[in-house]
Amino acid sequence: MDTLLTGAAFGAALTASGVYQPSVIISQLKFENFHMIQTFLTAAGTSAAVVTAANKLGYVQLKPRPYSSIGLFSKADGNIIGGLLLGAGMMLSGACPGTVLAQVGVGVRSGLYALEGCAVAGIVWTGFLHPYLSSSCGLKPAVSPKDKKEDEKQLAVYECLGVSRSTVFLGLEAMFAAIITAAVMFSSVGPEAKIPPVIGGLCIAAAQLLSILWRKQLIGTSTSYEEVGDWFWGILKGHMSPRRYNNILFTVGMTGGAWLLSRMYPALGEVTEVAVSPLAAGLGGFLMVIGSRMAGGCTSGHGISGISLLSTSSFLTIGTAFAAGGLVGLLRG
Template identity: 50%
Template sequence: MNNILTGAAMGAALTTAGVYAPDIILSQFKFTDFTMLQTFLSAAAGSTLLVTAAQTLQLTTLPPRGASSLFGCCRYDGNLAGGALLGAGMAISGACPGTVLAQLGVGVASGRYALAGAVTAGVAWSWIVRRRKNRVSAPCSASVGGGKENDGKEGVDKTGKGRQQECEQGETVYELLGVSRGALLVGLEAVLVLAVAAAARYTNAGAAEARGLPPYYAGLAIAAAQLVSIVLRGSLLGASSAFEDIGGWLWGARKYANVLFSAGVVGGAWLISRAVPALRPVTEVAISPARSFLGGFMIVLGSRMAGGCTSGHGISGLSLMSVSSFLTAAAIFGVGGLTGVLLG
């Protein structure tokens, strides 16, 4: 029940924020409207404060998100490649692993095709992981798992001490820089606040408010969903593992916690959009079924390669000040922006 309630809080927050909408996502990657970025940065700022407080008070003992090394090029090659694929997929489909669930709840047509692609990618990735595990027995060879934490789930293990990826343990930015967590927190919050202010100059605030909350309040609503996750589950938000878990059902793996969370996201989006009809889009941006399916496939495949998505890395991982999450987020927005510009 806690997973469903947490998912419902996340789904309601995404819908109220309006960032579930494909046109908001596509406009961000075309650099015509910065509503998504301003909301994302506000959510990261609020979530970082909450998570740091929870860690300091020992309400949670979550480790930084692990590095994903897939190709042997460098420690974070999976984060960079996966983040790039995820960003490109978002620019193609107007969805990410979390928002595609909200789109399903609200009733966005393109979201159904993107979801089909996402589930297909989950099946494919679970097969890849299963095949890899059957072929090699050495723990360090299993890095194809993509840096997943907590026994392959994003935010389920209440102690935060679940199985880590054996070879690629997580590292924080303050450890890398050799500074205190408090000093980095102050610096990071200052940078995020300034970035939110800068993004406001390029944000169509009127359109965002007409659909829900102003972007900075919307970001704080998503941070509030993070608080719900901490209180109810002792863990952080993340959406993409559910698609791998669904794929794993074909091979006999029965994991339900992440799937229940995802069902909650759909339900929360459905409830809030019915209670407040203005949150539903009046018109939808035209995205072909083939494009939606392709983008949906890319967002989940990229997320699993990176070991997390825009919520797992972009919100939760940044809140833990994980090096892997900063690199993944940079790849998402960098390649997503390039793809958006190329697609016009």
């Protein structure tokens, strides 16, 4: 029940913030509207404060997210390549692995096609791509215990830089605050912003707080598509019940929370139309889930939760995702 309720809170927060709308995501990646970045940085910065407090108080002990390697050129090549696929998929679909669930709950048509692409990606990832990358004859190289220990020392940005956690935390908060202030002062938001984007970001951070308090876990959504893939292949083998479903429950709660809030406050469910074809939405959904699983997280798992942990892998993933989304947006015009 805690998982469903936390998911519902997150889905409702995404809906209230307006960042679930395809027009918001696409216009941000085209640098035409800064609604999304205001919301995202507020959510990530506030979540970082929440996570820091929870760790300091000893309520939880949340560690930085590990690198994701597929053995091509570095220990973080999965984060980089996965981030590129994630960003390209976001631009094509006008969604991300988390917001697509809010889109479905509200009734955004393109979100249904994107979700289909996400589900297919989960099946392909679980049945083919992940086993290949993880196999002894695949791309992932063996890592010696010594190298693994060294890698674990540099999971966080402050460890890589050789400075204190407080220095990076305070610097990050100041940088986020400066960017948000500049965006508020020198840019405008569209009709999708029923509440100020900063307030929307605080709503998302509140959902993160609930997840820590109730589940002692951080929010994340892309693993649910891997669980869908597991379920699909299990059914083919005669196992009707899923082996794991905790993340599926979370995402079901997200869709339900978005649906409920949009019915209680219809203005929050008013969608600004933007041209996203079924093909683009489906392909985008496929790419962003493959990318998310390759990187070990998506815009919620890496973007909000991973950055709040000051994870180096999360900054790499989200940085490449926004860069790829911006490039695809430029090419599409």
